[in-house]
Amino acid sequence: MPLKYGLIGASGRMGKEIESLMNESGHTCVFKYDETGEWKTESPEVVIDFSLPQVFEQTLFYINKFKVPLVIGTTGLNSSQINALKDLGKTVPVVYSSNYSVGIQMMIKCAEMLNENLSGWDIEISETHHRFKIDKPSGTALMIKNAVGKEVNISSLRLGNVPGDHTISFGGLGEVLSITHHATSRRTFSEGVLKSVLFVLDKKNGYYSFKEVLFHK
Amino acid sequence: MPLKYGLIGASGRMGKEIESLMNESGHTCVFKYDETGEWKTESPEVVIDFSLPQVFEQTLFYINKFKVPLVIGTTGLNSSQINALKDLGKTVPVVYSSNYSVGIQMMIKCAEMLNENLSGWDIEISETHHRFKIDKPSGTALMIKNAVGKEVNISSLRLGNVPGDHTISFGGLGEVLSITHHATSRRTFSEGVLKSVLFVLDKKNGYYSFKEVLFHK
Amino acid sequence: MPLKYGLIGASGRMGKEIESLMNESGHTCVFKYDETGEWKTESPEVVIDFSLPQVFEQTLFYINKFKVPLVIGTTGLNSSQINALKDLGKTVPVVYSSNYSVGIQMMIKCAEMLNENLSGWDIEISETHHRFKIDKPSGTALMIKNAVGKEVNISSLRLGNVPGDHTISFGGLGEVLSITHHATSRRTFSEGVLKSVLFVLDKKNGYYSFKEVLFHK
Amino acid sequence: MPLKYGLIGASGRMGKEIESLMNESGHTCVFKYDETGEWKTESPEVVIDFSLPQVFEQTLFYINKFKVPLVIGTTGLNSSQINALKDLGKTVPVVYSSNYSVGIQMMIKCAEMLNENLSGWDIEISETHHRFKIDKPSGTALMIKNAVGKEVNISSLRLGNVPGDHTISFGGLGEVLSITHHATSRRTFSEGVLKSVLFVLDKKNGYYSFKEVLFHK
Numbered sequence: 010m011p012l013k014y015g016l017i018g019a020s021g022r023m024g025k026e027i028e029s030l031m032n033e034s035g036h037t038c039v040f041k042y043d044e045t046g047e048w049k050t051e052s053p054e055v056v057i058d059f060s061l062p063q064v065f066e067q068t069l070f071y072i073n074k075f076k077v078p079l080v081i082g083t084t085g086l087n088s089s090q091i092n093a094l095k096d097l098g099k100t101v102p103v104v105y106s107s108n109y110s111v112g113i114q115m116m117i118k119c120a121e122m123l124n125e126n127l128s129g130w131d132i133e134i135s136e137t138h139h140r141f142k143i144d145k146p147s148g149t150a151l152m153i154k155n156a157v158g159k160e161v162n163i164s165s166l167r168l169g170n171v172p173g174d175h176t177i178s179f180g181g182l183g184e185v186l187s188i189t190h191h192a193t194s195r196r197t198f199s200e201g202v203l204k205s206v207l208f209v210l211d212k213k214n215g216y217y218s219f220k221e222v223l224f225h226k
Numbered sequence: 227m228p229l230k231y232g233l234i235g236a237s238g239r240m241g242k243e244i245e246s247l248m249n250e251s252g253h254t255c256v257f258k259y260d261e262t263g264e265w266k267t268e269s270p271e272v273v274i275d276f277s278l279p280q281v282f283e284q285t286l287f288y289i290n291k292f293k294v295p296l297v298i299g300t301t302g303l304n305s306s307q308i309n310a311l312k313d314l315g316k317t318v319p320v321v322y323s324s325n326y327s328v329g330i331q332m333m334i335k336c337a338e339m340l341n342e343n344l345s346g347w348d349i350e351i352s353e354t355h356h357r358f359k360i361d362k363p364s365g366t367a368l369m370i371k372n373a374v375g376k377e378v379n380i381s382s383l384r385l386g387n388v389p390g391d392h393t394i395s396f397g398g399l400g401e402v403l404s405i406t407h408h409a410t411s412r413r414t415f416s417e418g419v420l421k422s423v424l425f426v427l428d429k430k431n432g433y434y435s436f437k438e439v440l441f442h443k
Numbered sequence: 444m445p446l447k448y449g450l451i452g453a454s455g456r457m458g459k460e461i462e463s464l465m466n467e468s469g470h471t472c473v474f475k476y477d478e479t480g481e482w483k484t485e486s487p488e489v490v491i492d493f494s495l496p497q498v499f500e501q502t503l504f505y506i507n508k509f510k511v512p513l514v515i516g517t518t519g520l521n522s523s524q525i526n527a528l529k530d531l532g533k534t535v536p537v538v539y540s541s542n543y544s545v546g547i548q549m550m551i552k553c554a555e556m557l558n559e560n561l562s563g564w565d566i567e568i569s570e571t572h573h574r575f576k577i578d579k580p581s582g583t584a585l586m587i588k589n590a591v592g593k594e595v596n597i598s599s600l601r602l603g604n605v606p607g608d609h610t611i612s613f614g615g616l617g618e619v620l621s622i623t624h625h626a627t628s629r630r631t632f633s634e635g636v637l638k639s640v641l642f643v644l645d646k647k648n649g650y651y652s653f654k655e656v657l658f659h660k
Numbered sequence: 661m662p663l664k665y666g667l668i669g670a671s672g673r674m675g676k677e678i679e680s681l682m683n684e685s686g687h688t689c690v691f692k693y694d695e696t697g698e699w700k701t702e703s704p705e706v707v708i709d710f711s712l713p714q715v716f717e718q719t720l721f722y723i724n725k726f727k728v729p730l731v732i733g734t735t736g737l738n739s740s741q742i743n744a745l746k747d748l749g750k751t752v753p754v755v756y757s758s759n760y761s762v763g764i765q766m767m768i769k770c771a772e773m774l775n776e777n778l779s780g781w782d783i784e785i786s787e788t789h790h791r792f793k794i795d796k797p798s799g800t801a802l803m804i805k806n807a808v809g810k811e812v813n814i815s816s817l818r819l820g821n822v823p824g825d826h827t828i829s830f831g832g833l834g835e836v837l838s839i840t841h842h843a844t845s846r847r848t849f850s851e852g853v854l855k856s857v858l859f860v861l862d863k864k865n866g867y868y869s870f871k872e873v874l875f876h877k
Contacts (some may be wrong), residue, residue: 017838026300041708081311083626099409111344111398111401112344112398112401115340121335121337122332122336122339123336131817131818133817135815135817137829149702162818166819167782167784167816168784168831169781170627171431171831171836172244179329179819180791180822181328181329181414181819182413182414182820182821183406183410183417183821184327184409184410184414184820185407185408186332186408187406188336188404188405189405189406190401190402190403190404190790191403191404192401193402193604194604197398197401198400200400200505225628312552326592343548348603350600350601351604354567381599381603382598383567383569383596383612384596385612386614386619386844387614388614388616388619388842389844395602396602397573397601397603397604397605399604400603402605410822411845416543425527544834544835545778545832545835547834549773549778552769553774553779553839556769558737560766561763561766613763615762616848617761617843617845617851618841618844619842619844620767620839620841621765621841622764622770622837622838622840623834623838623839623840624835624836624838627834627835629834630834631833631835632834
């Protein structure tokens with residue numbers, strides 16, 4: 010069933026990728042917002058936001074206006090913005106994640122398991138992204154850090170147009186165990202976004218993670 | 227409580243490492259067998275074997291003679307030798323593993339989890355060891371392959387004096403997720419052997435894996 | 444100055460990438476050949492070939508017909524096909540390389556230097572590509588092997604849609620030195636092709652490598 | 661010809677490794693200084709120092725007393741200490757390096773070459789060492805940074821008992837080229853120290869790098 014969707018941050022790298030996959034899948038963009046302003050042909054049935062923290066007020070404004078589900082992947086939100094998102098989940102269904110790839114969710118599951126079993130081992134997180142990435146460390150690196158629930162050092166590298174690499178390493182005396190995720194294209198993220206859009210349409214109000222989209226249908 | 231132990235393959239790389247850690251931990255070597263022949267001052271309470279498949283008959287002979295527990299890490303055993311080990315487990319407790327590191331066991335747990343959840347992804351295993359390693363692929367790489375239970379390609383590299391690196395990668399369209407284990411010294415293996423020696427002393431007859439030593443005490 | 448170019452292997456992954464960059468740069472495709480057959484509006488001024496070894500006869504036929512320069516990146520050619528290319532270089536200028544990235548040429552320069560200075564060290568090459576890649580090992584891995592001029596083991600991994608990773612490692616007793624090249628998008632190859640097209644237009648008959656395009660203008 | 665040597669920092673990790681290799685090679689330790697104080701049987705013919713910056717005054721004192729060549733690998737020296745070393749080179753021959761491995765010198769040669777040829781590419785350096793390492797970033801990482809002569813970000817990771825890994829990466833749009841050095845044991849450093857000891861004995865006064873030891877005999 011073809012959808013009419015809105016896109017905040019439409020002119021960004023992720024915005025373009027998402028629009029391309031959504032259109033390829035038969036859905037129609039009816040509303041956009043980016044630094045050139047607003048563009049609208051109809052009211053959307055769902056809104057996708059991949060923009061910047063400073064746009065967040067605008068996102069709240071539009072969701073309150075349209076009263077439709079929101080799938081948001083904007084990274085670098087501060088804690089009061091996260092709280093505002095949770096509040097928004099009382100009026101409409103919201104999916105929020107710093108990373109919409111299946112592989113990253115799996116990486117986090119492994120990291121949690123290792124963290125439980127390898128007590129006394131050192132932990133290090135590192136991430137490499139393209140030179141244009143604004144936030145540092147990446148939202149995904151922070152997500153991984155939260156998963157282990159400890160003060161862990163994060164190293165951030167910026168190189169060329171790397172889509173996104175993340176590594177968590179556990180070091181004991183005599184061995185190092187590492188999990189590395191390489192995104193080979195942004196496509197992997199847009200497919201996670203599409204999964205989340207289809208998930209959120211059927212849902213009641215609430216604040217959902219991508220983990221719930223994947224594992225708790 | 228200090229132990230009197232025997233060591234088959236005493237002059238090999240692992241043999242020396244094990245002897246060093248065992249002695250450091252207060253235990254006494256009373257029996258050795260290697261390419262120079264047999265050396266014995268007393269009957270051992272437990273035997274450790276890190277040798278070669280062609281020595282296996284000799285190992286069986288000694289265990290049947292001493293009637294003591296065996297901890298064995300010899301790689302490259304064929305299936306009839308493995309069966310003979312299982313039979314031996316009916317008379318004495320036997321621990322057998324191709325790899326006595328905690329990190330490798332954890333790696334295998336992660337690999338099993340990913341294998342269950344990432345259907346349709348490609349899998350590749352690779353391993354790097356020192357130029358002197360005789361078996362190819364490594365026993366540990368085969369252990370990892372068995373854990374995923376599929377026909378998986380194994381790439382084997384031989385470089386300098388690398389103690390041992392193993393990687394399993396899962397590749398989907400748009401992302402690659404890899405788990406890598408680096409042994410930074412052979413010490414990690416001897417500590418696993420010591421754990422297994424202490425485990426096996428209390429045990430009834432049986433054929434145990436290192437996984438059982440670690441998780442099912 | 445806008446060019447009229449021809450493209451053999453137009454419907455392949457690389458074919459599409461090249462067409463996209465060439466058109467973006469203001470050039471016009473006037474001739475295509477792929478598994479659907481021939482398409483032509485005009486005679487091309489230069490022909491680009493990224494196809495398969497079994498198409499090679501067809502490529503020779505077209506170049507002899509059009510009498511224009513050829514830039515070819517088809518991998519897996521056998522030695523008699525390579526010889527035929529060299530012969531072709533007597534009638535028209537030809538650029539041939541298994542890999543049109545600047546980074547790979549730099550990697551090869553480093554590998555040559557290490558190979559000269561690290562005598563007695565072990566060497567290993569490995570490469571990872573997307574699951575759809577037909578030749579194995581990759582033409583680029585063979586190019587690296589030729590650069591060191593020794594019998595070197597090549598490990599080939601196939602995972603998801605990895606654009607292409609290559610590593611050469613030198614292992615001494617106590618250390619390993621590795622050079623790794625990651626292609627983060629096929630764009631890097633099409634830019635090398637464009638460079639080669641602009642280079643070859645001014646050239647006399649001859650058989651040129653991409654190294655010559657980069658360093659000996 | 662067996663040597664009588666002195667060792668400052670004798671009880672440290674590197675100190676022990678060096679003593680073991682020197683003795684194995686037939687040389688005799690006749691003087692030691694570490695946190696337990698001084699130990700001496702005879703005057704040394706050469707002094708090796710692998711200690712800490714706070715010990716540096718003591719090193720100067722001993723060299724001025726013994727009037728013998730110095731091979732020093734202490735990392736974390738400040739610029740006035742480095743200047744004092746250069747001055748010392750006017751009275752005795754001095755070899756100073758933050759890293760005595762052949763592979764690291766080769767890595768630096770490659771990095772210099774890439775730095776010259778890949779203008780406009782991003783550069784990142786990262787290093788991983790054992791949890792006990794005091795200085796951060798490592799002296800070797802700083803050496804690599806000096807070689808490229810630019811403001812480059814250095815990421816430092818501390819994990820288990822990793823002997824020492826260093827990576828320099830160059831990132832262009834579409835590709836990343838990395839050189840990685842893994843020390844698989846501290847032995848590689850002690851062999852470089854031994855080479856430097858043999859080099860420095862024949863030399864006139866002067867301040868030498870390990871690069872000169874390797875390439876400009």
